[in-house]
Amino acid sequence: MPIRDRALAHASVRTIAAAALVTVSGAASAANLGFLNNTPITYMKQRDLQALNDAAQIALNTKQDGESLDWDNKGAGNTVPINGTVTPENSFEENGVKCRKITLVANAKGQTQTWTPVACKAGDGKWKLKKQ
Template sequence: MTLIPDDQSMSSIDRASPPEPNRAGQAGFSSSTKPCTSVFVETFPMVLSAVIAFIVLLAINLRMTFSQENQPMSVPSRLYKVVIGSLLVLGTMGAHAAINLGFLSDTPISLMRQADIASIQSAVNQALDTKQDGETLDWTNDATRNRPRVHATITPSHTVKEEARTCRVAAIDLSARGQTMHLTPRFCRSGSDNWEFQRRH
C-alpha cells in the first residue's frame, strides 16, 4: 500500500526549518584552536634567533679554524667539523639561551679581517722569539672607518725545552668594542724552525 501525503502534510514538511548547527561544538572549536597566524607570530622570533646564533657560531669557528697554521686537515674536513661543532653547541643550549647569543657578533675575533689575522700571527711569532716568560708584546690592528680597532697583548709562558725542541704557551688577550677574549695556544719548534701550533686533543 502506497501512502500519498495530503496537501497539508506536504506544506508542513516544506515549512519545516532546517536543523540548527551545533553552536556549542562550534564555540568549543574556536576557543581551543589557535589560528596559524598567531602560532607563527609567537614562534618566529625564537626560530630566527636560533638561526642567527648558528650563523654567528659558524662564522667564528670558520675564522678560528682557517687562521691556524700548519694544519694537515683538508678544507672539507675542516668545514665538516666546524658545522658539526656549531650544531652541537646549539644543541646543548635551550631556546632561551640561543636568543641571547647576539653578543657573539661583537667578539674581537669576529671583527678581525684576514689582514688582521696575518698581522697578529706575525706578532705572536715575534713574541715567542724575543720575549721571556711573563714579558708582554702589544699589538693593535690598523683601524679604519670600516674596520674597528682591535688590541691584543701577547705574553709567552710555560717554556719547556727538551733537547732541540722548545714549546711555549702564548697567552693572547684580545679586546674590541668593550669585549675581551682570552686564548692560550701552545706552540713548539725544533731548533730555529718556525713555531708550529699544537692541537689539543
Template sequence: MIKAIRALAVALVTALFLAGCAQHGGPTQEQAGAVVGGALGGLLGAQVGGGSGRTAAIIAGTLAGAAIGGNIGRTMDEVDRQRTAQALETQPDHRTSRWQNPNTGHEYAVTPVSTRETGGRPCRTFETEAIIDGQRETVTGQACRTADGRWEIQ
C-alpha cells in the first residue's frame, strides 16, 4: 500500500508543480504534498480495509500518505518543475530528459510517450521517474498545454 501511495503522491505533486500551485503566499510544496498524500492514503485505505479493520486501514493510509506526500513535496523544487515542463515542451516522444537536482541530489527523468491534439491544444502522455533517497518510483500522467503556455495535468 505504501508503494502505491508514494507513486500516486509523486504524480499529484508533479501535477501541482506543473499547474504552478506552489506560488508565493500559497501552501508550501511539503504542505501540498502532505494533503495530497493523506487524501490518497485514506482512499487507498478504504479500498484495502474491510469490516471493522476498514477504519484502521483508512487512518493508517492517511497517515502514511501524508508522510510520503510531504516528503516528495519537500524534495521537488522550482528546478524540477521547470525541467519537467521543459521536457514536455521540447522532447520528442520516447526521448527521456534526465537530471539531478543540484540542491537536493535527487534524480528525475521525464519521458513523453505520446503526443496528440485535444480541443485544439497539444497534449502528452508522459512517464515520470523519481529517485529519492534511493527509492525509485515511476508514474504515468497526461498533460495539455494551456493558452498561456503552461502544462496542466489532466
C-alpha cells in the first residue's frame, strides 16, 4: 500500500474512534488520492492523531460553541511540526444524545486542512463521529 494511502487509512481509523477527521471508504481508498499529497493529513502519524484526538475530546467537553482550543504535536516524536485548532460549533440533541458540529484545523509545512464532522457523546462518555 503506498505511503499516502496507508497514512490516510490510518488517520481515518483514529478519527472515527476519536471524533476527529476523515472517514475513508473502500471506494475512496481505491481511488487516486494524489490531491492529498503534501497536506497535513499525509504528515500525521499515530501520536499526532492521538494529540488531535485528545484536543478534540477536551474541546468537546469544555468549550462553548465558537470557542477554539489550540493543539499541536509537540512531544509526539514527529519531525514535522503540526498544529491547529479544534472548535465546537453547533450543539444539539438527536434522539436524546448530545451532538456537536466541530471544526478541526491542521497546519503543516505551509498547508492547512479543515474538517467539519459531527460528533456525538457515546454512552461511555467519549465523543465519536456521527456516521453520515
